[in-house]
Amino acid sequence: MFGLTKKLSMAGIMGINKRNCDYTLVYNPRKYYPLVDDKLRTKQLAIDAGIAVPELYGVIEIEHQIRELPEFLNKYSDFVLKPAQGTGGEGIEIIVGKVKSLYRKSNGHLVTEEQLQHHVSNILNGLFSLGGHEDKAIIEYRVKFDPVFDAISYQGVPDIRIIVFMGFPVMAMLRLPTHMSSGKANLHKGAIGVGIDIATGRTLNAVWKNDLINEHPDTRNPVTDFEIPKWDELLMIAAKCYELTGLGYLGVDIVLDRVKGPLVLEMNARPGLSIQIANHMGLLHRLEFIQANAIRLGSVFDRVACSRKMLTRVY
């Protein structure tokens, strides 16, 4: 047991206690948490800073508005419905189209208006929010992901999670929805995590349910050694989010829309640790490298350049 502990610590694997103790508690001031916990505020923040986000169609704040929901949704054939303060991808419904009065979800299932309204009511009552607080429901543009991902995603939108430490992108992964994750990009729900080389934007190895894989279990296409388009732009957006939120240890989730390009979906002040498994690499050495060498923060451009150049050499 102690041998394993030592090996993990030599490999720079970060545990949850370490993340909380030495990173989120230290680098993420509590007062900035609402900026990322409330997706509405994140959206506004990003728009103000010129970062593209999925267009907001509407917000439902009180139970009474739910009655007007079908009428409101008339305008949109597809949309995403999600809680403003949800965590771990919970409570998100992706509607890809309408069949008469029914809505078709991304996994092909049909839901009725009543079911959708009930879902919104659950959101408002805080079923999906941290600590069960009352919440708002957001209706927004459904991302049409870039066709380069066609071969390796199933029933959902693949997104790119980038961990940004003190404004430096330190690690990234591509999250691919599967049949098992019902189109969601959360690893604990069965999505695939694919590590990305920070320097080149090429995917490394992939992990699905803690197993190393090479091809997508649903589409059978290879997911490794795949080049993420617009990689530099993605890193710049992620790095910019540090100034945006003031959070030193941040997870930024970005999607690539075929028309609108990179869009920031959400940010996370307590990003998970599975990214280490997807990259088959610990976070700590990179974080310590930044802590030791990058005391003077440069511009976003410098930081991204530094990350691309230096970090892959840090082990």
Add this chain to the structure above:
Amino acid sequence: MNNRHLYILCAILFFAGLGLFIYKVAYLGFPLLPGQKTDVWEVEVKINFNATGRPVKALLYVPRTSTDFSIINENFISKGYGISISTVDGNRQVAWSIRNARGQQTLYYRAMIEKMVTSEPPATSRNVKVVPSEYEGADLEAATAILLEAKQKSADKITLVMQLIDIIESPANNDNLSLLLGENPSQQRKIETIIRILSLDETPARLMHGLHMTEQIGKASPTSWLEVHLDEKWVGVDPVTRQTGKLSDYLVLWKGIDRMVNLTGGENLNVAINIKQSDLESITAASTREKSIYPDFWRHSLLNLPLDTQRVYSILLTVPVGVFLLVLLRNIIGVKTFGTFMPILIAMSFRETQLISGLILFTILISLGLAIRFYLEKLKLLLVPRLASVLIIVILLMLFMSILGHNLGIESGLSVALFPMVIITMTIERMSIVWEERGPSEAIKQGIGSLATAAIAFLIMSLGHVEHLVTVFPEVLFILLSLTMLLGRYSGYRLLELHRFRALVSK
């Protein structure tokens, strides 16, 4: 983030708690284990006399705390008398006084006295002066003759004393002795004589009076013995039993030539002494001791609270122990549970049902509740009314189980009523959400984690030793707090994370 601040704070808390704990164990004698009994004696002195209408003053020698005996508690009971206690020449004396009294009078002295188990030698005392014998003429000659006789048959001071006792106690007729002792000498007179003869040898000695602590009801009387100053220590010698050394069974009442009770203004004095061994819990003894040593401290302690409040605290104070355990399980091992403190609340509810039946009842209630909750899901109820419905159903289920249990003759079915239904309701709700969001395996995993944590917490919290420790020594909580705070900065791996990340270092 500077950890030094935390370390200092934790060290202060830890050592404050530990210090107070050790002090209470070592000095005040609070028992470490539950149900410990102390060697406690109840001594009662009853003084009877007839008052003649004149001012009455009764003086009684009373014990004082020594290395062998500790007075836990004492009472002076009388009707209308003024009471004053004075200490003169190392003797403690209580004076009852009244201006005008007539008829039968009864005064009581009652004390709870604890026999201390100390192995320390008696305190040294230097510069003890020899009281002159005041023998003159023939008396002096007789005493010197006896001393010489004893000296010839002895090797050192202690054997000299024993020889003197032999001579004085010997039935053989001895003119020298008769001269010094007179007709039918009392025990006290004999000891006085030995002390005066010893003073001719420049050996300080003194007369002690006290009680031999054995169970004696009504017929106990003070005994007298001798203390000789040897090697800068007072050594006791009982002339009757020939016991020497530290006479630790003897409770000293007074020293010197005097009577136990001195009465003026009364007649037909009658003194009765009762000595009774008492089965006092150590905790009561220690608490009473604390009360007498630090009345203010005691007034602010848990043991001064009303008994029913104490009972509540005896349960509440075990919660920190359970919470500490929870911190260990969650942050060091990485067990997943529903809610942060829910397992502790479940553990507390096991107190009512006991562990096995508690686990069974809990599992049955949660399973039935979950089934109903899934049915309610179909009805698309709003959150709060849905929670309320589950709560009502849980109570109905509990009622049903109690009735069923009663009819089947299972008593633990009845105690289900005290099961915290709100906890059950919240568990059902959270479990159903986890079930839908993360799948049944995750829900069952977390459910088992919660129940296992609750079971372990219950087993530890309900240990008699644990409950005893936290109620008698609430300062233990400072130690727990310091350790918990230290764990708050534990940044090492959780045990289950080793498993999770194992693959990363396998190659």
